[in-house]
Amino acid sequence: MKGLRIALSILLSFALIAALAACGGSKTEKVRIAEVTRSIFYAPQYVAIEKGFFEEEGLEVELTTTWGGDKTMTTLLADGADVALVGSETSIYVYAQGSNDPIINFAQLTQTDGTFLVSREKLDNFTWDDLKGSTFLGQRKGGMPQMAGEFALKKHGIDPQNDLNLIQNVDFANIPSAFASGTGEFVQLFEPQASIFEAEGIGYIVASFGEESGHLPYTTFMAKESYLKENPETAEKFTRALYKAQQWVENNPASETAKVILPYFEDTSVELIETVVDRYKSQGSFATDPILDQEEWDNLQNIMDTAGELPQYVEYDTLVNTTIAEEVMEE
CATH class of the missing domain: 3.40.190.10 (Periplasmic binding protein-like II)
Structure with missing residues (x-):
């Protein structure tokens, strides 16, 4: 009988653990971000990490600096990252090469040249x-x-x-x-x-x-179209965390943002970081929401065309998805 009681006890324990895992557990999802460079220009991203906004959404962010647009896009295309933070022009270059899985811009971070x-x-x-x-x-x-x-x-x-x-x-x-x-x-x-x-x-x-x-989608978060279709909830959580950070940066003084992102710039004084953040805020470089609008997209392609670098005109709806950002902002 004693053996039976032990066996029943073990079975009940396993059942309880399984129930807790099913009911209580919010599983942490990892999102791998490849950022094109390390820059104070990307302050809202670092704020989202340091203030725990991604963590609140059940996301574990793995951030890698890939140093350059080509390397960043190569990393994304090779599945070395889930999300890339890079200029929107890279998504146009990939599309023009005939990709079967286009790169979609789904959340904007900066809206001017930096x-x-x-x-x-x-x-x-x-x-x-x-x-x-x-x-x-x-x-x-x-x-x-x-x-x-x-x-x-x-x-x-x-x-x-x-x-x-x-x-x-x-x-x-x-x-x-x-x-x-x-x-x-x-x-x-x-x-x-x-x-x-x-x-x-x-x-x-x-x-x-x-x-x-002027305003343009200078750096945006983008992912393969397949990734966004397969992970819609993850993309939504990611964008929600980003929006929280964008609003936090907008509504707090540059001095507070500087303190938060200081760990990412160990060789830079907090006073200098504050100066830079204030400069970017004053010229409207940080997007205050994740929506990439039509006017910005058209300005981007106009600049590319002026430089002789636009391989082909790409319609706004082809490579831009604002649905996720709009839903997050309506909450």
Whole structure:
């Protein structure tokens, strides 16, 4: 009888564990994000992680920095990531190559270019004509930073190919060090590098490409169409967490955001991070909601076309899904 009681006890224990797992357990899902670079420009993403907004949705985020649009998209296409944070132009490039599983933009993070024009010399009365005849250290050809940069130059009557010496053969991660070592009179840089150079006297911020190029889907979260169809609840949870973070950044001072995201920029002072966050907020770079609208999509393709990099025009509804973001915002 004693053996029978033990056996029954074990069976009841297993039944109780199974019941608790079925009723009480919210299973944690892992989402692998490949971000194109590490930048204060992506502050809302880091806030979503650090403030526990993803965790609240039952998501475990694995964040990897893949350093460059090509590498980021390759990682996504090879199933090395579930979601990519990269410029929307990459989804157009993939689509134009005839992909059977297109990359869908489902949640926007930034809505302007995030780079700044940095001069080696301090120019108190900068005009865009100062670039004529200069050596300009630009970004990778075909990437959104370079296209937005060229768009701004042409807007001010400068032909990037003929009015200056344009350097585009430096790897993305090495552009700051190339400028610091003496290459170029002007350079196009992301933050915090632009502000770091200014603080160190290496260069001086003279203009914002974000202000010059207008609103566009500069960096968005995207995934394969198949992933979104197979994991609709995960995508919804992900977008809900992002929206919470976007609202948090919008409604809190830059100083608070700086404190939260400091672990991602260990070599940068909290004061400098605050300066950068404030600069991005003041020019409206952080999207305050995850919706990528038609006007932004059209502006993106206009900039790509102006740069001679648009392989084909792609309809808004083909590569943009706002349903998830709209449902989250209506809650």
